[in-house]
Amino acid sequence: MATARSSFESSLEDVGVSVTSVETASFREQLDETVTPPAVGVPLEEAFDEPSLSLADTSVTGDPTPATLREATTGVTGAQLGIGDYGSLALTPTDRASELVSLFVDRHVAVLRESDIVPDMDTAIETVHDEIDRTGHSVILATGPSATADMGALVTGAHGPRDVHVLIVDGE
Amino acid sequence: MATANELRELMRTEGAAVETNTQAFNEGRYESVSDLEEYEELKREARATKEDAIERLPELLDQLTETVEENGGTVYLADDAADANAYIRSVADERDAERVVKSKSMTSEELDVNEALAADGVDVVETDLGEWVLQIADEAPSHIVAPAIHKSRDAIADLFNERFDPETPLETAQELTHFARETLGERILDAEVGLTGANFIAAETGTMALVTSEGNARKTVAATDTHIAVAGVEKIVPTVADFHPFIELIGRSGTGQDITSYVSLLTPPLETPVVDFSDDTTPISAFDADREFHLVLVDNGRLAMREDDQLRETLYCIRCSACSNSCANFQSVGGHAFGGETYSGGIATGWEAGIEGLDVAGEFNDLCTGCTRCVNACPVGIDIPWINTVVRDRRNREREEPAEWLVDGLTPDEEDEGAPLQKRFFGNFETVAKLGSATAPLSNWFADADLSRRLMARLLDIDPRRELPTFERETLVEWFADRESTVSDPERRAVLYPDLYTNHVQVDRGKAAVEVLEALGVDVVVPPVPSSGRAPLSQGMVSTATDHATRVAETLNPHIEAGRDIVVIEPSDYAMFQREYEKFLDEATFTELADGSYEVLEYVYGLLENGADTSALPDVDAEVAYHSHCQQRTLGLEPYTVAVLEDRGYDVSTSDVECCGMAGSFGYKSDYYELSMDVGERLREQLQDDGVRGRPVVASGTSCLEQIDALLERQPRHPVELLVE
Incomplete structure (x- = not known):
């Protein structure tokens, strides 16, 4: 797993995504340091089944109103997979509106458990295929910030976030 | 067909931007695929998946329809553009849509759905930045992936400043992008319907893959409550697992990105709540995900292409744009010349022939010179030059032009119906060359004479600025017949193939090849052999080329059976033996010739590797x-x-x-x-x-x-x- 993680981190660097790692115990402090306020987020406890990954007592507003979301600079969501060879994240749009929180903001902070890092795209698609087959969900493979070259030069920050940060929660 | 004037004007106005952008994509492709260890393996996988999916299309269509309906969506199989548009209009109408926001989709361009919706008073907004630029400028895409590739940053800035009159004039790419993001962002939030394409669709789960970088497709779907996806029927593959090779190949092959920012794998309708973005009291998760989904699968000629043995491969195309970017002519003129009603680049000939008809494809397919640089670039291995040749051949046969007395004697070809005069002249270059050598130097004087150049310009459209080849009086075959082999105890025995140009025009390189081979201990013969058929093939004269192939194999294969290697100087003829002859000859005959023949320097390399004595070759610094x-x-x-x-x-x-x-x-x-x-x-x-x-x-x-x-x-x-x- 160490190699998948190091390859993931170096791929993130290649696609212009910053990364920090954190122990479960210091998650909330680290999250506060990572977001640029105002920040909104999708409550993470459920997604990860881990009570300490909570937005409570942080500067991040969980489950905001649509108007608050529109005013926010940072959106915090979970990521279901990190893909080593590409630095991609698998984001599952949920009924908690994670798709809106990760998309309608300038800065997306994705929280990823170390154990969810897979070595390559091949493995990731197998996992995603099983997941979609089982649940009928959708999955966004997001790699780096949104970007366009349509205006005469490469610009990061097109319709989606212009800045992406991954917070890796260290495994046991 | 684009005239010299039209091409000149395009090169003047759009050439520089097109060249810079396509070359950057093309270089990006080389770089990106060189990092991918399993590149060839992934291409094979992608090809196999498409072959299988098109083979099983009717079954996959049924399965997909069933799955999407089980998921709560609707599938509409549209026969043609009018049928698709009528359905899309009815969906917009039932939703009382005032605005439809669109992400980039070539299939929707094919339908002209924007015009159809606008006629109903619906405000259609393109959200892909490049497409939006074109919508404002009222121009057509010049590239299937980067539609505004022909416009410079300055031209876009002028367009925006004139149309929107911002307080501070926009200048940099950053400013233009920011302005577009803000303006379009507002419009997306107000829209009722989101219209997308689909790059791939999995029959098993009803999941579609949308490949984008800007995030506009995600917003288009998430911010509206009614999602219409339009896609050609050829986009269906069996499962999400089958997306894998395409996800790794599509960005690399096209714009040279390892992967685009977003590959959305959507199984509509989405779980994402439909929110009122002005609501400042209700938490977002309290909104319902009350969504509608319509999948419009478009036939529009595709099912007939599936039955067409020559055009079927076109359906494997994943619209990555590698064939545009790797094409030297495309790099100069872009899709406004090298394109039809919707599609552009080499593969567009297949698409336009199947969707619009031969006339539309014939308007631009002469811009494919058959150089084959797109063949290895294509992630699904489509023989794009062959599709262009087939369409050219069909076009030739469609026309009925009376044979002209002057050239008729020079065109003893197998074309039963009116291939155009110019094509037949070049297609029968063997006869021209034979006559040229037989009558040299007179033929060369004739070719250089002012009067005859004017005649050629008028009858054959041969440009007077080009120097014509000078025919040698003594052909390579004739020269060789008069000499003795210098090798007494040969290491190997070979036939040097006297290709048309080496035999009649560039005889010196033929003589040099004989000398080099003999110096390396090869017993060489140079018998008369028919020309390869490259010339007629390049004019789309397939049956003439087939006839050449048959006669070449009849002449050369007995030499191979007698233990001789076939050595070829002219690469375009060697490529015939290795590639195109597979279509003209039975498998055994083709394989025997292909395996038994070598390009001349490849052959020399082999001799050196096997320890040939090089003392007779020059050593230089x-x-x-x-x-x-x-x-x-x-x-x-x-x-x-x-x-x-x-x-x-x-x-x-x-x-x-x-x-x-x-x-x-x-x-x-x-x-x-x-x-x-x-x-x-x-x-x-x-x-x-x-x-x-x-x-x-x-x-x-x-x-x-x-x-x-x-x-x-x-x-x-x-x-x-x-x-x-």
């Missing part, structure tokens, strides 16, 4: 510039020439342009002369670079030699001629 040949590079043969020259002591600098621009007869034609020279300019620049400028030039192909001769003062030669000094 010199510099040389080498331009390989497009079809030769596609076959992976360039390294052999470089290695042999290096072995002899040359410091070799190689060009990396995709094609010299001459491409057989292409550069002779009046309509294409200036385009041919524009393409050639890129090669000229490389040959005039610092450190290359002073080097003698060698090139493998006849066309390349003629083109370089026209571009430079330095008279180029074939590399084999460097081995006999």
Whole structure:
């Protein structure tokens, strides 16, 4: 797993995504340091089944109103997979509106458990295929910030976030 | 067909932007795929998946329909554009939609759905930045992936400043992007319907893949409550697992990105709540995900293409744009010339022939010169030049032009119906060359005479600015017949294939090849052999080319059976033996000839590797510039020439342009002369670079030699001629 993680981190660097790692115990402090306020987020406890990954007592507003979301600079969501060879994240749009929180903001902070890092795209698609087959969900493979070259030069920050940060929660 | 004037105007107005962008994509592709260890394996997988999916299309269509309906969506199979548009309009109407926001979709361009919706008073907004620019400018895409590739940043800034009159005029790409993001962001939030395409659709789960970088497709779907996806029926594959090779290949093959920012794998309807973005009291998760989904699958000629043995491969196309970016002509003129109603680039000929008809495809398919540089670039291995040839052949047969008395005697071809005069002249170049040698030097005087050049210009549209080949009175075959072999105890025995140009025009390189082979201990014969059929094939004269192939194999294969290797100087003819003959000959005959033949420097390389005595070859310490040949590079043969020259002591600098621009007869034609020279300019620049400028030039192909001769003062030669000094 160490190699998948190091390859993931170096791929993130290649696609212009910053990364920090954190122990479960210091998650909330680290999250506060990572977001640029105002920040909104999708409550993470459920997604990860881990009570300490909570937005409570942080500067991040969980489950905001649509108007608050529109005013926010940072959106915090979970990521279901990190893909080593590409630095991609698998984001599952949920009924908690994670798709809106990760998309309608300038800065997306994705929280990823170390154990969810897979070595390559091949493995990731197998996992995603099983997941979609089982649940009928959708999955966004997001790699780096949104970007366009349509205006005469490469610009990061097109319709989606212009800045992406991954917070890796260290495994046991 | 674009005229010389139209092409000149396009090169003047759009050429620079198109060239910069396509070349950047093309270089990006080379770089990106070189990092991918399993590149060839992924291409094979992608190809196999498409072959299987198109084979099983009816079954997959049924399965997909069932799945989408189980998921709560609707599937509509539209026969044609009008049918699809009528359905889409009815969905918008039932939703009372005032605005439809769109993400980029070529299939929706094919339908002209924007016009159809606008006629109902619906405000249709393109959200892809490039498409939005074109919507404002009221222009057509010039590239299937980067639609506004022909517009410079300055032109976009002028357009925005004029249309929107911002307080501070917009200037940088950053400012323009920010402005577009803000303006479009507001419009997306107000829209009722989101219209997307789909790059791939999995029948098993009803999941579609949307490949984008801007995030507009995600927003288009998430912010509206009614999602319409339009896709050609060929987009269906069995499962999400089958997306894998395409996800790794599509961005790399197209714009040279390892992967685009977003690959959305959507199984509609989405769980994402439909929110009122102005609500400041209700938490977002309290909104319902009350969503509708309509999948519009478009036939519009595709099911008939599936039944067409020659056009079927087109359906494997994943619209990555590799064939546009790797095409030397496309790099000069872009999709406004090299394109039809909707699609552009090499594969567009297949799409437009199948969807719109041969007339539309015939308008631009002469811009494919058959250089084959797109063949290895295509992630699903479509033989794009072959599709262009087939369409050209069908077009030739459609026309009924009376044969002209002057050229009729020169065109003893197998074309039963009216291929155009110019095509038949070039297609029957063997007869022209035979007559040219037989009557040389008179034929050369005739060719140079002012009056006859004017006649050629008028009857055959041969550009008077081109020098015509000079025929040698004594052909290579005749020269060889008068001499004795110098090898008494041969290591190997070979036939040197007297290709048309070596035999009649560039006889010196043939003599040099004989000398080199004999110096390396090869017993050589140069029997009369028919020409390969490359010339008629390039004019779309398939049955004539087939006849050549049959006669060549009948002549050469007995030599192979008698233990001789076939050595070929002209790369375009060698490529016939290796690639195209597979379509013209039975498998055993084709394989025997393909396996038994070698490009001349490849053969020399083999001899050197096997320890041939090189004492008779020159040892030098010199510099040389080498331009390989497009079809030769596609076959992976360039390294052999470089290695042999290096072995002899040359410091070799190689060009990396995709094609010299001459491409057989292409550069002779009046309509294409200036385009041919524009393409050639890129090669000229490389040959005039610092450190290359002073080097003698060698090139493998006849066309390349003629083109370089026209571009430079330095008279180029074939590399084999460097081995006999």
